[in-house]
Amino acid sequence: MFLTFLDELRAxxxxxxxxxxLILLEALDAEVIDRTPEAFYYLARATYVKDEGLLDRFDQxxxxxxxxxxxxxxxxxxxxxxxxxxxxxxxxLTPEEMEQIKSLGSWDEIMETLKQRxxxxxxxxxxxxxxxxxxxxxxxxxxxxxxxxxxxxxxxKHGRALKVWDQRAFKNLDSTRELGTRNIKVALRRLRRFAxxxxxxxxxxxGTIDGTARAGWLDIRMRPERRNAVKMLLFLDVGGSMDPWxxxxxxLFSAATAEFKNLEFFYFHxxxxxxxxxDNSRRxxxxxxxxxxxxxxxxxYKLVFVGDAAMSPYEITHPGGSVEHFNxxxxxxxxxxxxxxxxxxxxxxPVPDGQWGYSQSTRILRELMSDRMYPLTLxxxxxxxxxxxxxx
Numbered sequence: 413m414f415l416t417f418l419d420e421l422r423a424x425x426x427x428x429x430x431x432x433x434l435i436l437l438e439a440l441d442a443e444v445i446d447r448t449p450e451a452f453y454y455l456a457r458a459t460y461v462k463d464e465g466l467l468d469r470f471d472q473x474x475x476x477x478x479x480x481x482x483x484x485x486x487x488x489x490x491x492x493x494x495x496x497x498x499x500x501x502x503x504x505l506t507p508e509e510m511e512q513i514k515s516l517g518s519w520d521e522i523m524e525t526l527k528q529r530x531x532x533x534x535x536x537x538x539x540x541x542x543x544x545x546x547x548x549x550x551x552x553x554x555x556x557x558x559x560x561x562x563x564x565x566x567x568x569k570h571g572r573a574l575k576v577w578d579q580r581a582f583k584n585l586d587s588t589r590e591l592g593t594r595n596i597k598v599a600l601r602r603l604r605r606f607a608x609x610x611x612x613x614x615x616x617x618x619g620t621i622d623g624t625a626r627a628g629w630l631d632i633r634m635r636p637e638r639r640n641a642v643k644m645l646l647f648l649d650v651g652g653s654m655d656p657w658x659x660x661x662x663x664l665f666s667a668a669t670a671e672f673k674n675l676e677f678f679y680f681h682x683x684x685x686x687x688x689x690x691d692n693s694r695r696x697x698x699x700x701x702x703x704x705x706x707x708x709x710x711x712x713y714k715l716v717f718v719g720d721a722a723m724s725p726y727e728i729t730h731p732g733g734s735v736e737h738f739n740x741x742x743x744x745x746x747x748x749x750x751x752x753x754x755x756x757x758x759x760x761x762p763v764p765d766g767q768w769g770y771s772q773s774t775r776i777l778r779e780l781m782s783d784r785m786y787p788l789t790l791x792x793x794x795x796x797x798x799x800x801x802x803x804x
Contacts, residue, residue, distance in 0.1 A: 649719025683743035
């Protein structure tokens with residue numbers, strides 16, 4: 413029973429053994445859960461998944477086996493014809509037509525106009541230039557074009573929304589992603605400071621030989637294991653414009669978890685604010701206050717941001733500028749607190765550095781980081797690790 417499920421778990425790279433499979437069957441036979449799909453999902457997940465980095469992969473397998481949803485477990489999916497994905501109401505504009513469409517103005521003007529539209533609008537609109545709707549050139553809605561506005565529902569297409577009115581679901585990064593090359597790990601190894609700390613659980617051969625020779629009888633000496641003592645805080649931007657860089661970030665995440673024993677990671681979206689989180693599926697329900705992070709982890713931690721730095725500049729400079737909630741303090745305030753608390757800090761950007769100058773938000777973040785922004789390439793990683801090594 414459920415042998416197909418077991419085979420699919422193994423095919424997806426989840427180390428599911430026959431023993432665990434039998435435990436699941438025994439639990440079902442003992443009726444330890446209610447006979448509902450949801451209860452079975454949580455029982456199976458607790459039985460098979462021993463690493464939170466595999467939760468997303470387990471969800472894919474479960475959806476494929478029990479819901480018939482096709483998935484590729486992280487491999488390259490087949491190309492989908494573009495006309496299948498094209499929104500019916502989407503309006504296509506030439507570059508010249510885009511230049512003719514003007515922004516409403518400042519942040520305050522845009523938000524005030526949105527309030528007026530919400531109060532006045534009575535029905536659905538499509539293809540217009542004023543009301544909240546789909547297609548068209550209105551600054552409010554989705555599937556159209558405007559140089560600056562509020563996206564309400566739908567999916568981002570031009571990356572120009574200064575705020576998003578939608579609750580989106582992001583996925584956790586997979587810490588077991590196999591690297592295509594070992595060079596990322598080699599670059600991270602520049603950030604090493606070995607020390608022997610903790611319990612003495614390793615045989616000290618030289619000490620044992622010396623002690624035995626001096627005492628005249630077997631004198632076994634133990635010592636703590638030699639570990640990389642560097643402590644790292646890893647802040648990972650996830651969702652939205654970071655979706656094209658998921659595989660690269662998973663490779664970095666996998667290498668970092670292998671190289672640093674003292675590693676703490678948190679997710680954020682676009683810019684850090686008052687709360688960060690560990691699990692993207694529960695990012696609205698289980699957040700860690702950033703003040704707690706600043707107070708819990710000491711100044712000796714190395715701080716590494718990973719993100720494309722592409723967003724509306726208001727998300728950094730203005731209270732309430734976040735695309736997902738009303739932040740009482742601007743993102744720049746939290747960035748300054750983080751960099752002041754952790755002097756050894758760098759920002760890794762997956763976007764090629766030749767394109768940074770075209771993004772106002774990237775220029776702002778680069779300035780907040782005191783120009784310590786590096787491309788997420790092997791050379792950029794090498795330079796970033798050198799920078800962190802200099803800051804003791």
